[in-house]
Amino acid sequence: MIAFRSVEWLGDHLRLLDQRSLPGQVQYVDLTDHRSVAAAISNMTVRGAPVIGVSAAYGLVLAANADTNLDGAALREHLEIAADELLRARPTAVNLRWALRRVMDRVNAIRNDSAAAIREAVVLEANRIYREDIEVNRAIGAHGATLVPDRANIVHHCNTGALGTVDHGTALGVIRSAHAMNRQVHVFVDETRPRLQGARLTVWELTQLGVPNTLIVDGAAAHIMRTIGIDLCLVGCDRVAANGDVANKIGTYQLALAARAHGVPFYVAAPLSTLDRQTASGDMIEIEERAAAEVTTIGDTLITLPGVAVRNPAFDITPAEYVTAFITEKGIVYPPFEEGLAKLFN
Ligand code: MRU
Numbered sequence: 001m002i003a004f005r006s007v008e009w010l011g012d013h014l015r016l017l018d019q020r021s022l023p024g025q026v027q028y029v030d031l032t033d034h035r036s037v038a039a040a041i042s043n044m045t046v047r048g049a050p051v052i053g054v055s056a057a058y059g060l061v062l063a064a065n066a067d068t069n070l071d072g073a074a075l076r077e078h079l080e081i082a083a084d085e086l087l088r089a090r091p092t093a094v095n096l097r098w099a100l101r102r103v104m105d106r107v108n109a110i111r112n113d114s115a116a117a118i119r120e121a122v123v124l125e126a127n128r129i130y131r132e133d134i135e136v137n138r139a140i141g142a143h144g145a146t147l148v149p150d151r152a153n154i155v156h157h158c159n160t161g162a163l164g165t166v167d168h169g170t171a172l173g174v175i176r177s178a179h180a181m182n183r184q185v186h187v188f189v190d191e192t193r194p195r196l197q198g199a200r201l202t203v204w205e206l207t208q209l210g211v212p213n214t215l216i217v218d219g220a221a222a223h224i225m226r227t228i229g230i231d232l233c234l235v236g237c238d239r240v241a242a243n244g245d246v247a248n249k250i251g252t253y254q255l256a257l258a259a260r261a262h263g264v265p266f267y268v269a270a271p272l273s274t275l276d277r278q279t280a281s282g283d284m285i286e287i288e289e290r291a292a293a294e295v296t297t298i299g300d301t302l303i304t305l306p307g308v309a310v311r312n313p314a315f316d317i318t319p320a321e322y323v324t325a326f327i328t329e330k331g332i333v334y335p336p337f338e339e340g341l342a343k344l345f346n
Contacts, residue, residue: 002208006051006163007058009126012065014058016046019163023204033066034059034082041089041096044195048164049238049274050133053095056086057126060103064122072113079107079122091286092247092315093238094276099129130166136271137168139329144174144234144269147325147332150183152231155221155259157190158249159201160236160269170269171234172205174327179211187213188224192249194294194312218251222258232265240268240275244320244337245282250313256322265324272328275341282317290314 004026008015014031020043021027029045031037037059039045041052063082070078083100090096106125110117148154154175158164161172169176178185187206192198199215206213216224224230233255239247246252246268259266279285292310296302326333326341333340 002162002167002205004162005167006048007046007055007130007166009058009061009123009130014055014062016040016055017163018045019047019201020045022163022200032062034063034086037062038086038089041086047197048159049093049095049236050137050165050170050271051163052090052093053099053273054126054130054133054166056089056096057099057103057129059086060100061123061126064119068115070115072115072118075115075118076107079104079118090288092288093274094279095238095273098273102129133166133271134168136273136329137165137170137173138177140170140269140271140327141168141173141177143329143331144171144267144327145177145181145183147232147265147267147327148174148178148183148185149231152178152183152185153188153229154185155188155190155224155230155233155255155264156202157198157218157233157235157252157255158192159197159205161202161205163201163205164236169205170236170271171267172202172236174234174267174269175206175211176209179209185211187211188221188230189213189215190218190221190251190255191215192251193218197249218254221255222262225258225262225264230259230262230264232267233259234267234269237268237270237274238315239279239285240270240326240341241279241281241285242277242338242341243281244323244326244335244341245285246270246318246320246323247282247285247287247315248318250316253316253318253322256318260322266322267325267327268318268323269327272330272344275328275344277342277345282319285317287316288314
Protein backbone atom coordinates (compact mmCIF):
# COMPACT_ATOMS: atom_id res chain seq x y z
CA MET A 1 0.00 0.00 0.00
CA ILE A 2 1.23 3.47 -0.88
CA ALA A 3 -0.02 6.00 1.64
CA PHE A 4 1.23 9.30 0.27
CA ARG A 5 0.41 11.78 -2.44
CA SER A 6 3.27 13.49 -4.26
CA VAL A 7 1.02 16.40 -5.24
CA GLU A 8 -2.41 17.54 -4.08
CA TRP A 9 -4.56 20.57 -4.84
CA LEU A 10 -6.37 21.61 -1.68
CA GLY A 11 -8.82 24.15 -3.08
CA ASP A 12 -6.72 27.23 -2.38
CA HIS A 13 -3.17 25.96 -2.25
CA LEU A 14 -0.86 23.24 -3.52
CA ARG A 15 0.58 20.58 -1.22
CA LEU A 16 3.76 18.78 -2.27
CA LEU A 17 5.48 15.91 -0.55
CA ASP A 18 9.01 17.18 0.06
CA GLN A 19 11.05 14.54 -1.77
CA ARG A 20 14.33 16.00 -0.54
CA SER A 21 13.85 14.71 2.98
CA LEU A 22 12.76 11.16 2.08
CA PRO A 23 12.99 8.50 3.28
CA GLY A 24 14.00 9.90 6.69
CA GLN A 25 11.14 12.32 7.05
CA VAL A 26 7.73 12.41 5.40
CA GLN A 27 6.86 16.08 5.33
CA TYR A 28 4.71 18.24 3.10
CA VAL A 29 5.09 21.82 1.93
CA ASP A 30 2.09 24.08 1.28
CA LEU A 31 2.53 26.54 -1.58
CA THR A 32 0.36 29.57 -2.19
CA ASP A 33 2.01 31.33 -5.15
CA HIS A 34 3.39 30.25 -8.50
CA ARG A 35 6.94 31.42 -7.78
CA SER A 36 7.15 29.03 -4.83
CA VAL A 37 6.01 26.25 -7.18
CA ALA A 38 8.75 27.17 -9.68
CA ALA A 39 11.29 27.14 -6.83
CA ALA A 40 10.01 23.75 -5.59
CA ILE A 41 10.50 22.33 -9.09
CA SER A 42 14.01 23.83 -9.41
CA ASN A 43 15.21 22.70 -6.00
CA MET A 44 13.62 19.29 -6.48
CA THR A 45 11.16 19.38 -3.60
CA VAL A 46 9.07 17.82 -6.36
CA ARG A 47 10.81 15.86 -9.14
CA GLY A 48 10.00 13.41 -11.91
CA ALA A 49 8.76 14.54 -15.31
CA PRO A 50 4.99 13.90 -15.02
CA VAL A 51 4.58 15.34 -11.52
CA ILE A 52 6.52 18.51 -12.28
CA GLY A 53 4.12 19.07 -15.20
CA VAL A 54 1.11 18.63 -12.91
CA SER A 55 2.67 20.89 -10.25
CA ALA A 56 3.34 23.60 -12.85
CA ALA A 57 -0.30 23.42 -14.00
CA TYR A 58 -1.38 24.11 -10.41
CA GLY A 59 1.23 26.86 -10.29
CA LEU A 60 -0.86 28.54 -12.98
CA VAL A 61 -3.97 28.07 -10.84
CA LEU A 62 -2.20 29.93 -8.02
CA ALA A 63 -1.15 32.64 -10.49
CA ALA A 64 -4.74 32.93 -11.74
CA ASN A 65 -6.06 33.36 -8.19
CA ALA A 66 -3.34 35.76 -7.04
CA ASP A 67 -5.10 39.02 -7.86
CA THR A 68 -8.88 38.98 -8.12
CA ASN A 69 -8.91 42.63 -9.25
CA LEU A 70 -7.40 41.84 -12.66
CA ASP A 71 -9.71 41.98 -15.65
CA GLY A 72 -9.64 39.25 -18.27
CA ALA A 73 -6.99 40.82 -20.51
CA ALA A 74 -4.67 41.60 -17.60
CA LEU A 75 -5.17 38.10 -16.22
CA ARG A 76 -4.18 36.49 -19.55
CA GLU A 77 -1.02 38.59 -19.60
CA HIS A 78 -0.24 37.69 -15.98
CA LEU A 79 -0.70 33.99 -16.78
CA GLU A 80 1.63 34.15 -19.80
CA ILE A 81 4.36 35.65 -17.59
CA ALA A 82 3.75 33.06 -14.85
CA ALA A 83 3.88 30.23 -17.43
CA ASP A 84 7.26 31.53 -18.62
CA GLU A 85 8.59 31.61 -15.07
CA LEU A 86 7.37 28.08 -14.40
CA LEU A 87 8.80 26.82 -17.70
CA ARG A 88 12.26 28.04 -16.74
CA ALA A 89 12.26 25.98 -13.52
CA ARG A 90 13.84 22.91 -15.21
CA PRO A 91 14.78 22.61 -18.88
CA THR A 92 14.90 18.91 -19.80
CA ALA A 93 11.53 17.34 -18.91
CA VAL A 94 9.12 18.26 -21.69
CA ASN A 95 6.12 17.56 -19.45
CA LEU A 96 6.59 21.00 -17.96
CA ARG A 97 6.08 22.68 -21.35
CA TRP A 98 3.33 20.22 -22.24
CA ALA A 99 1.26 20.89 -19.11
CA LEU A 100 1.71 24.67 -19.23
CA ARG A 101 0.77 24.69 -22.91
CA ARG A 102 -2.36 22.64 -22.23
CA VAL A 103 -3.55 25.10 -19.61
CA MET A 104 -2.65 28.15 -21.70
CA ASP A 105 -4.33 26.71 -24.80
CA ARG A 106 -7.48 26.28 -22.74
CA VAL A 107 -7.20 29.89 -21.54
CA ASN A 108 -6.68 31.13 -25.10
CA ALA A 109 -9.68 29.16 -26.33
CA ILE A 110 -12.05 31.16 -24.10
CA ARG A 111 -13.92 33.60 -26.27
CA ASN A 112 -15.09 36.12 -23.69
CA ASP A 113 -12.71 38.11 -21.52
CA SER A 114 -14.25 37.30 -18.17
CA ALA A 115 -11.57 36.79 -15.54
CA ALA A 116 -13.85 34.38 -13.69
CA ALA A 117 -14.20 32.18 -16.80
CA ILE A 118 -10.42 32.16 -17.25
CA ARG A 119 -9.84 31.20 -13.61
CA GLU A 120 -12.34 28.40 -13.88
CA ALA A 121 -10.77 27.09 -17.09
CA VAL A 122 -7.30 27.05 -15.50
CA VAL A 123 -8.34 24.97 -12.49
CA LEU A 124 -10.49 22.61 -14.60
CA GLU A 125 -7.58 21.90 -16.95
CA ALA A 126 -5.10 21.41 -14.10
CA ASN A 127 -7.52 18.94 -12.47
CA ARG A 128 -7.93 17.14 -15.79
CA ILE A 129 -4.16 16.79 -16.22
CA TYR A 130 -3.93 15.47 -12.64
CA ARG A 131 -6.65 12.84 -13.16
CA GLU A 132 -5.39 11.79 -16.59
CA ASP A 133 -1.92 11.17 -15.20
CA ILE A 134 -3.28 8.44 -12.93
CA GLU A 135 -5.19 6.74 -15.77
CA VAL A 136 -2.20 6.99 -18.12
CA ASN A 137 0.12 5.37 -15.59
CA ARG A 138 -2.30 2.52 -14.92
CA ALA A 139 -2.51 1.88 -18.67
CA ILE A 140 1.30 1.94 -18.98
CA GLY A 141 1.45 -0.51 -16.07
CA ALA A 142 -1.04 -2.88 -17.72
CA HIS A 143 0.73 -2.84 -21.11
CA GLY A 144 4.19 -3.06 -19.57
CA ALA A 145 3.33 -5.97 -17.28
CA THR A 146 2.93 -8.17 -20.37
CA LEU A 147 6.70 -7.78 -20.91
CA VAL A 148 7.63 -8.93 -17.41
CA PRO A 149 8.11 -12.70 -17.07
CA ASP A 150 7.55 -14.49 -13.78
CA ARG A 151 10.66 -14.59 -11.58
CA ALA A 152 12.13 -11.64 -13.48
CA ASN A 153 15.23 -9.85 -12.29
CA ILE A 154 14.85 -6.20 -13.24
CA VAL A 155 17.23 -3.23 -13.16
CA HIS A 156 15.50 0.10 -12.56
CA HIS A 157 17.14 3.53 -12.71
CA CYS A 158 16.22 6.72 -10.80
CA ASN A 159 12.66 6.98 -9.43
CA THR A 160 9.67 6.60 -11.71
CA GLY A 161 7.00 5.71 -9.16
CA ALA A 162 4.11 7.41 -7.42
CA LEU A 163 6.59 10.08 -6.33
CA GLY A 164 7.50 11.02 -9.90
CA THR A 165 3.87 11.00 -11.04
CA VAL A 166 0.48 11.71 -9.47
CA ASP A 167 0.11 8.01 -8.68
CA HIS A 168 1.17 4.50 -9.72
CA GLY A 169 4.27 5.50 -11.67
CA THR A 170 5.58 4.78 -15.16
CA ALA A 171 8.47 2.25 -15.19
CA LEU A 172 7.93 1.56 -11.51
CA GLY A 173 4.22 1.38 -12.31
CA VAL A 174 4.99 -1.51 -14.68
CA ILE A 175 6.77 -3.30 -11.84
CA ARG A 176 3.86 -2.49 -9.53
CA SER A 177 1.31 -3.87 -12.00
CA ALA A 178 3.35 -7.04 -12.59
CA HIS A 179 3.66 -7.52 -8.81
CA ALA A 180 -0.10 -7.00 -8.38
CA MET A 181 -0.61 -9.80 -10.96
CA ASN A 182 1.39 -12.06 -8.64
CA ARG A 183 4.49 -12.17 -10.84
CA GLN A 184 7.48 -12.73 -8.65
CA VAL A 185 9.91 -9.98 -9.51
CA HIS A 186 13.13 -8.80 -7.96
CA VAL A 187 14.27 -5.26 -8.58
CA PHE A 188 17.92 -4.23 -8.57
CA VAL A 189 17.68 -0.55 -7.77
CA ASP A 190 20.39 1.71 -9.18
CA GLU A 191 21.23 4.14 -6.39
CA THR A 192 21.28 6.94 -9.02
CA ARG A 193 24.12 9.28 -8.17
CA PRO A 194 24.32 12.10 -7.37
CA ARG A 195 20.89 12.76 -5.83
CA LEU A 196 20.22 9.13 -4.98
CA GLN A 197 16.63 8.94 -6.22
CA GLY A 198 17.03 5.15 -6.38
CA ALA A 199 18.44 4.68 -2.90
CA ARG A 200 16.19 7.24 -1.23
CA LEU A 201 12.92 7.08 -3.16
CA THR A 202 12.62 3.89 -5.23
CA VAL A 203 13.67 1.61 -2.37
CA TRP A 204 11.15 3.42 -0.15
CA GLU A 205 8.32 2.94 -2.64
CA LEU A 206 9.12 -0.68 -3.54
CA THR A 207 9.39 -1.62 0.12
CA GLN A 208 5.97 -0.09 0.87
CA LEU A 209 4.56 -2.11 -2.04
CA GLY A 210 6.17 -5.33 -0.80
CA VAL A 211 8.26 -5.71 -3.96
CA PRO A 212 11.58 -7.47 -3.22
CA ASN A 213 14.46 -5.15 -4.02
CA THR A 214 18.23 -4.89 -3.74
CA LEU A 215 20.11 -1.62 -3.82
CA ILE A 216 23.19 -1.45 -6.04
CA VAL A 217 25.60 1.34 -6.96
CA ASP A 218 25.14 2.53 -10.54
CA GLY A 219 28.47 1.01 -11.56
CA ALA A 220 27.35 -2.49 -10.46
CA ALA A 221 24.58 -2.97 -13.04
CA ALA A 222 26.79 -4.54 -15.74
CA HIS A 223 28.40 -6.85 -13.20
CA ILE A 224 24.96 -7.98 -11.94
CA MET A 225 23.90 -8.64 -15.55
CA ARG A 226 26.97 -10.80 -16.13
CA THR A 227 26.97 -12.67 -12.82
CA ILE A 228 23.40 -12.95 -11.52
CA GLY A 229 21.50 -12.38 -14.75
CA ILE A 230 18.97 -9.66 -15.50
CA ASP A 231 15.83 -10.26 -17.56
CA LEU A 232 15.00 -6.67 -18.40
CA CYS A 233 15.81 -3.03 -17.64
CA LEU A 234 12.95 -0.63 -16.99
CA VAL A 235 13.47 3.13 -16.98
CA GLY A 236 11.36 6.24 -17.38
CA CYS A 237 12.13 9.33 -19.42
CA ASP A 238 12.05 13.12 -19.33
CA ARG A 239 11.79 13.69 -23.06
CA VAL A 240 11.71 11.43 -26.10
CA ALA A 241 12.70 12.99 -29.42
CA ALA A 242 10.75 12.21 -32.58
CA ASN A 243 13.41 9.67 -33.63
CA GLY A 244 13.17 7.79 -30.31
CA ASP A 245 16.29 9.19 -28.61
CA VAL A 246 15.64 9.28 -24.87
CA ALA A 247 16.60 11.94 -22.34
CA ASN A 248 16.52 10.45 -18.86
CA LYS A 249 18.41 10.57 -15.58
CA ILE A 250 22.17 10.56 -15.91
CA GLY A 251 23.41 6.97 -16.03
CA THR A 252 20.56 5.72 -18.23
CA TYR A 253 22.80 5.66 -21.31
CA GLN A 254 25.50 3.54 -19.72
CA LEU A 255 22.82 1.17 -18.40
CA ALA A 256 21.44 0.82 -21.94
CA LEU A 257 24.95 0.09 -23.27
CA ALA A 258 25.47 -2.58 -20.63
CA ALA A 259 22.05 -4.06 -21.42
CA ARG A 260 22.90 -4.28 -25.12
CA ALA A 261 26.25 -5.93 -24.38
CA HIS A 262 24.48 -8.59 -22.31
CA GLY A 263 21.45 -9.10 -24.57
CA VAL A 264 19.08 -7.66 -21.93
CA PRO A 265 15.90 -5.94 -23.23
CA PHE A 266 15.87 -2.23 -22.40
CA TYR A 267 12.35 -0.79 -22.01
CA VAL A 268 11.44 2.87 -21.62
CA ALA A 269 8.08 3.71 -20.03
CA ALA A 270 6.89 6.85 -21.77
CA PRO A 271 3.56 8.64 -21.38
CA LEU A 272 2.56 10.57 -24.51
CA SER A 273 3.11 13.77 -22.50
CA THR A 274 6.84 12.97 -22.56
CA LEU A 275 7.04 12.47 -26.32
CA ASP A 276 8.34 15.63 -27.97
CA ARG A 277 7.42 15.60 -31.64
CA GLN A 278 8.90 19.07 -32.13
CA THR A 279 12.41 17.82 -31.36
CA ALA A 280 13.91 15.72 -34.12
CA SER A 281 16.71 14.01 -32.18
CA GLY A 282 18.34 13.81 -28.78
CA ASP A 283 21.12 16.18 -29.89
CA MET A 284 18.59 19.01 -29.74
CA ILE A 285 17.48 18.34 -26.16
CA GLU A 286 18.81 20.73 -23.53
CA ILE A 287 20.52 18.80 -20.76
CA GLU A 288 20.23 20.42 -17.36
CA GLU A 289 23.51 21.01 -15.55
CA ARG A 290 23.09 21.19 -11.80
CA ALA A 291 25.23 22.52 -8.96
CA ALA A 292 28.70 21.03 -8.37
CA ALA A 293 27.82 20.55 -4.70
CA GLU A 294 25.51 17.66 -5.66
CA VAL A 295 28.64 15.76 -6.70
CA THR A 296 31.22 17.04 -4.23
CA THR A 297 29.20 16.51 -1.06
CA ILE A 298 27.18 13.77 0.56
CA GLY A 299 24.79 15.37 3.00
CA ASP A 300 26.85 18.21 4.42
CA THR A 301 30.18 16.40 4.05
CA LEU A 302 32.66 17.38 1.36
CA ILE A 303 33.97 14.14 -0.19
CA THR A 304 36.64 15.58 -2.48
CA LEU A 305 39.05 18.48 -2.65
CA PRO A 306 37.48 21.89 -2.29
CA GLY A 307 37.28 23.68 -5.65
CA VAL A 308 37.71 20.53 -7.79
CA ALA A 309 36.45 20.91 -11.39
CA VAL A 310 33.04 19.23 -11.70
CA ARG A 311 30.57 18.46 -14.47
CA ASN A 312 27.09 17.56 -13.26
CA PRO A 313 24.75 16.83 -16.17
CA ALA A 314 21.45 15.75 -14.61
CA PHE A 315 20.37 13.78 -17.70
CA ASP A 316 21.86 11.95 -20.65
CA ILE A 317 20.68 10.88 -24.09
CA THR A 318 20.25 7.21 -24.87
CA PRO A 319 20.25 6.82 -28.66
CA ALA A 320 17.09 5.13 -29.95
CA GLU A 321 19.06 2.14 -31.25
CA TYR A 322 19.61 0.96 -27.64
CA VAL A 323 15.89 1.02 -26.77
CA THR A 324 14.08 -2.30 -27.21
CA ALA A 325 10.61 -0.74 -26.97
CA PHE A 326 8.62 2.13 -25.51
CA ILE A 327 5.76 1.33 -23.15
CA THR A 328 3.05 3.97 -23.58
CA GLU A 329 -0.55 4.26 -22.42
CA LYS A 330 -1.58 3.37 -25.97
CA GLY A 331 0.50 0.22 -26.14
CA ILE A 332 4.03 -0.98 -26.77
CA VAL A 333 6.02 0.59 -29.59
CA TYR A 334 8.85 -1.35 -31.26
CA PRO A 335 11.29 -0.02 -33.90
CA PRO A 336 11.19 1.73 -36.27
CA PHE A 337 10.38 4.35 -33.65
CA GLU A 338 9.99 7.40 -35.86
CA GLU A 339 6.86 5.90 -37.45
CA GLY A 340 5.64 4.00 -34.38
CA LEU A 341 5.78 7.01 -32.06
CA ALA A 342 4.19 9.35 -34.63
CA LYS A 343 1.27 6.92 -35.10
CA LEU A 344 0.36 7.24 -31.40
CA PHE A 345 -0.87 10.77 -32.09
CA ASN A 346 -3.20 9.83 -34.93
O1 MRU B 1 15.97 14.77 -11.85
P1 MRU B 1 14.72 13.97 -11.66
O2 MRU B 1 14.70 13.17 -10.41
O3 MRU B 1 13.50 14.82 -11.86
O4 MRU B 1 14.75 12.92 -12.88
C1 MRU B 1 13.68 12.04 -13.01
C2 MRU B 1 13.89 11.02 -14.05
O5 MRU B 1 14.87 11.02 -14.75
C3 MRU B 1 12.78 10.02 -14.25
O6 MRU B 1 13.29 8.85 -14.81
C4 MRU B 1 11.72 10.59 -15.21
O7 MRU B 1 11.38 11.90 -14.91
C5 MRU B 1 10.48 9.75 -15.20
S1 MRU B 1 9.53 9.92 -13.68
C6 MRU B 1 8.12 9.00 -13.94
